[in-house]
Amino acid sequence: MPYTVPNQRVVTIHREKARSDFLGIKNENWQSAARDLGAHALLLYLYLASNADGYDLALSPAAIRQAVGMARSTYHDQFVRLIDKGYLVETGGNTYDFYEVPQTRPGTPLKKAVSADG
Numbered sequence: 001m002p003y004t005v006p007n008q009r010v011v012t013i014h015r016e017k018a019r020s021d022f023l024g025i026k027n028e029n030w031q032s033a034a035r036d037l038g039a040h041a042l043l044l045y046l047y048l049a050s051n052a053d054g055y056d057l058a059l060s061p062a063a064i065r066q067a068v069g070m071a072r073s074t075y076h077d078q079f080v081r082l083i084d085k086g087y088l089v090e091t092g093g094n095t096y097d098f099y100e101v102p103q104t105r106p107g108t109p110l111k112k113a114v115s116a117d118g
Contacts (some may be wrong), residue, residue: 002056002057002058004058005060006059007060008058008059008094009058009059009060009079009094009095009096009110010056010057010058010059010094010095010096011056011057011059011088011095011096011097011098012054012056012057012091012095012096012097012098013048013049013050013051013052013053013054013055013056013098014053014054014057014097014098014099014100015043015051015052015053015054015059016047016053016101018052024049024050025046025049025050025065025100026100029049029100030042030045030046030049030100031099032101033087033100036077036085036102037081037085037087039078039083040070040074040077040078041078041081041082041085043068043070043078043113044064044068044070044075044078044082045087047064047067047089048082048088049070049096049098049100055116061075061076070099082098083096085102086099086102086103086104087099087100087101087103092100104115
């Protein structure tokens with residue numbers, strides 16, 4: 001577990017293996033997140049997705065502000081949005097798991113909706 005200070009959350013990263021995409025995340029996953037989330041939540045999603053699978057990240061509003069220029073209040077709102085959408089799953093206290101695709105409960109991917117055009 002990483003060293004944390006007050007108001008930091010510990011997020012364990014769960015990544016899918018990307019074999020041909022250059023962003024280090026499957027294009028399908030970040031593009032789906034872009035459709036599902038607003039711009040600020042997508043920035044937070046990409047920040048989390050940029051870490052290695054299994055990495056425990058000591059996350060703070062200050063780190064997000066430094067990395068992507070997001071204000072503290074925006075960070076808190078967007079963190080809750082990622083929880084509501086299933087990308088972050090609370091595992092206890094200030095500990096969360098991040099998933100590239102939304103989860104209905106820890107370890108269970110949401111079914112992908114099929115659009116009218118296939």
